[in-house]
Amino acid sequence: MDLFWGTTLILMLPAAAMSGWLASQKSLRAKLRESQNRIPPEYLAGLNFVLNEEQDKAIDLFIKLLEVDSQTVETHLALGNLFRRRGEVDRAIRIHQNLIARPQLSAEHRALALLELGTDYMRSGLLDRAEGLFCELVDNSAYSEQALRALLDIYQQEKDWQNAIGIACRLESVSGDRLGSETAQFYCELASEAIKHNDFHTARQHLHNALDMDKNCARASLIEAGICKIESQPAAAIDAYRKVGKQDPDYLPEVTGPLFECYREIGKLDEYRDYLHEVVATIGGITPLLCLTDLTEELEGRDAAAHYLASELDRRPAVRGVHRLVEYALASAEGDMQRSLYTIRQMTERLIQGKSVYKCKQCGFAAKNLHWQCPGCKCWNTIKPVFGVEGE
Template sequence: MLELLLLLLPVAAASGWFAARRSEAGRDKTSSQEVFPAYFKGLNFLLNEQPDKAIDVFVKLLEVDSDTVETHLALGNLFRRRGEVERAIRIHQNLIARPTLSREQRAQALLELGQDYMRAGLFDRAENLFVELTEIKLHSEQALSNLLVIYQQEKEWDRCLEVAQQLQASDGHSLQPIIAHFYCEQAQLLIKKGNTVSAIAILKKAQSVDSGCIRSTILLGEIEKSKDDCRSALKIYKMVEVQDSAYLTEIVPSLIECYGKIGDRAALKDYLKQLYSRHRDTSVMLALTDIITAEEDVSSAVDFVLQHLKALPDLKGLDRLVTLNLQNSGSNPRESMETLNKAVALMLARQPSYQCEQCGFSAKTLHWQCPSCNNWSSMKPIRGLGCGPREK
């Protein structure tokens, strides 16, 4: 309650000052005489931890004097921040019902009430208020930002696109990478329905608004792969390295599958070697290890993994080394190796595979939108232990 008191004490003092000034001016005597003591009555309720009674007093006060609108806005805002959304709603609804509010004051109250509704999870009601604000062109940017949050929550991607474009036009801040994700969301729905032609058209839109949109690249590759056009798919997948090599791990299985279908293992090995020399990526290293094991022998694979581990110690590499050694060794060190293998596998199973660069949230699956901070494209695959060097 201390925060409330700090807010209201100067207001009470100010309203007393206003009241005194008005009395001196000799106008509106009744209202000024009522305002000052009523505030202290309200403060007293707050002091005694009776916020509902305090609200009653402040709401009544508003009927007497509309100079206190700012205080009511601040009070409602404070209740919302404290998580007391119902009280915030009561104050802001009461404000809006006042016929004496100026156009700007009413708009401010609408914005606050909309935020209360959002906090309470009443998205339909919040949406109506924010739409009204954009129509009357007051607090439009804040209203559009809130609408964008609501439409993302409700996965209404068409509306997300509309609002993001309006917002971008009004405040000049680029939302292109987010807009690209909205196109990808639409494309994924179309792919699910089997409408790949429209999906491809939309994914190309995503790439035209954001040339770095990896997600659209991967989706376009998947579409070609599902049509068994592996050569086209490979051409697309190869863009991932240029866009952001941190996501190579997402395409390695598809590279193996596509080159396998074409029947060109030599080209696969060649491309993986190029990727590995440029990025030292663990998933690429593991794929190369499989090829070396199949083409040469286990000890060559062990040598290769050892070389990798010396330059870039990581858990996945270590796990592979132990597995290879188990295949290779006789019965002597076997037991200890098996124990180590189990331990490492257990550690790996517990490790998250993706982490948000913005808020640190980690997960086992890739979320294009971080579930914690709601940023788009902020979750990236963790390399090895997550502490190795990262390109770009």
């Protein structure tokens, strides 16, 4: 019922304007009589349709009124927006389409109606139609920025990264916004597509462009490292992986495991251990710590690894670290102690399995896997590993 009253208020705006002079009358009854005489009967009929929940008839009537009185354009725009906000996009489309078809519309009103209709189409998922309208508006000085933002959204939904790059550059010049970080992600998407076709040369060109747009694009370095691994270049992969820690230390958990493989391949595990010691001491994180624990076990034995892990957990407790320590203890435990340790291990397993590994810093979206674009707020490069006792 709220929708009908909201619609009623909007549709009565012209009537209220026409009856404003009644304020000088002495009695309320006289005002009402004068108001009734001034309100067009078509509007009263339309309001009656609204109150009787016959909204399609009301829409047809008010669209017809537009042919007679172009002053109702603002009212129709407001009505269309109201329908869209309430999820009745088909009705909003009808209103905005009929507005655009009116030859008496001013250029400004027509541009605004095109913008609103494009928004209707986007809400309906008719991206091709919306794209056509917004492309028509990008050279309109009044609405070019809104149209460019809408096109950028459309091209991201369609994964049309090349067009997204072009629109982002135009939007920067119009709005003054800095979109280098987002544009770098678009280039990374193109690089990933090229890799799927084994076109590593093109992929590297896109990665070069990504780093030109954002020198701290950790994703570009991760992709570059992956290409080097495919091409059996472990030393080059190490260089790329180690860049990540300088570009964005939050992503270090993504590189410690692959680095382990690369250093093992070139026979320099001691160098890797030195690197991990530096990371654990300066940045922290349970993933680098567990990698260093694994390496210590490989080089010095289980007891040395357990002792090292226990000493580090005293300083920086973490559920995953406790879980590993319990597994070490279980190897030599017996009787009641073993049963108690099994219980503790089950508890830590549940804690680990029940927690999200990643979280968006913008909207709080939680995920088990890394997403470069947040599925929730659609922001880029905002999902990071979770840090703290239950995370990194």
